[in-house]
Amino acid sequence: xxxxxxxxxxxxxxxxxxxxxxxxxxxxxxxxxxxxxxxxxxxxxxxxxxxxxxxxxxxxxxxxxxxxxxxxxxxxxxxxxxxxxxxxxxxxxxxxxxxxxxxxxxxxxxxxxxxxxxxxxxxxxxxxxxxxxxxxxxxxxxxxxxxxxxxxxxxxxxxxxxxxxxxxxxxxxxxxxxxxxxxxxxxxxxxxxxxxxxxxxxxxxxxxxxxxxxxxxxxxxxxxxxxxxxxxxxxxxxxxxxxxxxxxxxxxxxxxxxxxxxxxxxxxxxxxxxx
Amino acid sequence: xxxxxxxxxxxxxxxxxxxxxxxxxxxxxxxxxxxxxxxxxxxxxxxxxxxxxxxxxxxxxxxxxxxxxxxxxxxxxxxxxxxxxxxxxxxxxxxxxxxxxxxxxxxxxxxxxxxxxxxxxxxxxxxxxxxxxxxxxxxxxxxxxxxxxxxxxxxxxxxxxxxxxxxxxxxxxxxxxxxxxxxxxxxxxxxxxxxxxxxxxxxxxxxxxxxxxxxxxxxxxxxxxxxxxxxxxxxxxxxxxxxxxxxxxxxxxxxxxxxxxxxxxxxxxxxxxxxxxxxxxxxxxxx
Numbered sequence: 001x002x003x004x005x006x007x008x009x010x011x012x013x014x015x016x017x018x019x020x021x022x023x024x025x026x027x028x029x030x031x032x033x034x035x036x037x038x039x040x041x042x043x044x045x046x047x048x049x050x051x052x053x054x055x056x057x058x059x060x061x062x063x064x065x066x067x068x069x070x071x072x073x074x075x076x077x078x079x080x081x082x083x084x085x086x087x088x089x090x091x092x093x094x095x096x097x098x099x100x101x102x103x104x105x106x107x108x109x110x111x112x113x114x115x116x117x118x119x120x121x122x123x124x125x126x127x128x129x130x131x132x133x134x135x136x137x138x139x140x141x142x143x144x145x146x147x148x149x150x151x152x153x154x155x156x157x158x159x160x161x162x163x164x165x166x167x168x169x170x171x172x173x174x175x176x177x178x179x180x181x182x183x184x185x186x187x188x189x190x191x192x193x194x195x196x197x198x199x200x201x202x203x204x205x206x207x208x209x210x211x212x213x214x215x216x217x218x219x220x221x222x223x224x225x226x227x228x229x230x231x232x233x234x235x236x237x238x239x240x241x242x243x244x245x246x247x248x249x250x251x252x253x254x255x256x257x258x259x260x261x262x263x264x265x266x267x268x269x270x271x272x273x274x275x
Numbered sequence: 276x277x278x279x280x281x282x283x284x285x286x287x288x289x290x291x292x293x294x295x296x297x298x299x300x301x302x303x304x305x306x307x308x309x310x311x312x313x314x315x316x317x318x319x320x321x322x323x324x325x326x327x328x329x330x331x332x333x334x335x336x337x338x339x340x341x342x343x344x345x346x347x348x349x350x351x352x353x354x355x356x357x358x359x360x361x362x363x364x365x366x367x368x369x370x371x372x373x374x375x376x377x378x379x380x381x382x383x384x385x386x387x388x389x390x391x392x393x394x395x396x397x398x399x400x401x402x403x404x405x406x407x408x409x410x411x412x413x414x415x416x417x418x419x420x421x422x423x424x425x426x427x428x429x430x431x432x433x434x435x436x437x438x439x440x441x442x443x444x445x446x447x448x449x450x451x452x453x454x455x456x457x458x459x460x461x462x463x464x465x466x467x468x469x470x471x472x473x474x475x476x477x478x479x480x481x482x483x484x485x486x487x488x489x490x491x492x493x494x495x496x497x498x499x500x501x502x503x504x505x506x507x508x509x510x511x512x513x514x515x516x517x518x519x520x521x522x523x524x525x526x527x528x529x530x531x532x533x534x535x536x537x538x539x540x541x542x543x544x545x546x547x548x549x550x551x552x553x554x555x556x557x558x559x560x561x562x
Contacts, residue, residue: 065447110440166448
């Protein structure tokens with residue numbers, strides 16, 4: 001009960017949105033993340049890339065507070081990850097109960113429940129914020145639709161709107177574009193640009209190196225330990241990529257003379273076939 | 276044959292029928308509102324098991340001369356939390372843990388009953404309810420528990436909604452997930468105890484699941500599903516009592532039969548929206 005009514009963790013001014021210090025996570029004796037140290041500047045768009053099993057999802061879960069690290073710590077605006085409601089996390093495989101009789105705007109309003117507080121019902125200002133959030137991701141027309149009737153890309157955008165309604169300052173997205181068609185991908189990327197203009201710090205995990213290089217300010221290359229972190233051209237240097245992917249990466253020159261990077265290691269089956 | 280108003284009012288000229296009606300309406304309203312979560316979260320087996328698990332508590336109350344609800348509530352709470360503990364602390368899946376506790380507790384209840392004298396009659400009452408045997412004191416206790424459940428569901432509406440719809444969101448929003456989950460189990464135990472006297476151990480599941488499922492076919496919004504379930508539940512209670520009075524049928528089964536009839540009427544009357552919707556979703560998921 002205490003956590004239902006307690007106050008949220010305050011933010012220390014001047015602290016970065018996310019600081020990761022000597023973070024290690026161990027699953028059944030194997031290291032999923034090994035001694036990670038990194039600091040994310042405010043308002044950055046960060047792509048977390050790396051081969052399968054590199055710990056991308058694990059890292060997001062630790063920052064989201066749904067997974068406890070084995071050692072080290074994560075600070076969010078200067079405080080431990082607990083007690084914050086400024087973080088929104090959209091997992092790759094949603095645990096949502098799709099048969100639930102709720103509309104799109106009900107789902108977006110769920111992001112606001114901690115801001116509303118216990119025993120309080122949404123006011124018209126809350127509904128206005130929900131409508132605005134849906135508009136920002138281009139889903140306002142769907143506000144009364146049952147959530148189960150949406151396509152995958154539309155659902156992703158609704159979860160982005162939910163994060164906006166939560167007034168999240170950090171948004172974590174796990175493979176938000178996987179399995180979507182091109183128009184849906186573009187719609188999500190546009191919505192991410194909107195988040196950027198609002199000063200929200202965005203971290204996405206992706207296996208798409210080209211996307212990471214083209215659409216993000218910073219790239220974190222991960223393979224259990226931190227390989228590189230910085231601007232895309234620095235973080236994705238050939239040396240760093242070889243170190244992260246080893247033999248799984250093909251470096252192919254394209255017609256402009258630059259380097260096209262192809263990740264051949266998307267899931268377990270592919271790994272075996274391309275091996 | 277009397278006039279229509281006479282036919283409608285006659286049954287409730289008896290005080291025991293009036294008390295029975297009040298208890299049935301209470302159950303008909305409270306059960307579907309919590310039952311909405313039972314249906315949506317796929318907890319029907321858990322609900323049925325919990326209803327049977329309560330049997331030894333009822334028998335112990337009976338033997339010690341306590342109000343039935345007291346022993347039932349104690350055993351129900353213990354079992355609800357115990358099952359959670361077994362599946363959280365061991366490799367045993369929840370349904371198996373439920374099965375172990377379910378069968379063991381029910382066996383204990385029947386064993387206790389068989390030790391003392393009037394085994395057959397009392398077992399029937401416990402299994403299928405004794406709505407017309409509800410005392411005024413019982414009514415006060417049942418009403419208190421019923422209102423407590425409704426108030427809790429209303430007060431924690433948003434929190435229960437998020438917990439049931441998206442447990443990961445509940446965690447990232449820092450809701451006390453474990454506390455809320457256990458609270459839902461406690462509410463379930465309380466509601467089962469309330470229903471016990473009306474429809475008995477064997478039919479409590481119908482009160483929890485049938486009206487809420489009927490309402491699910493008729494609405495796309497959670498609050499309407501709860502209210503619709505409550506409307507169907509209370510209507511079934513009233514019609515069931517008439518059926519019981521004029522058809523000379525045991526009251527608990529009569530109420531459940533009316534609920535089931537309404538379910539199938541709605542199932543046949545409503546176009547197969549569910550099927551269409553699933554097809555539409557499957558098609559749109561292709562992208």
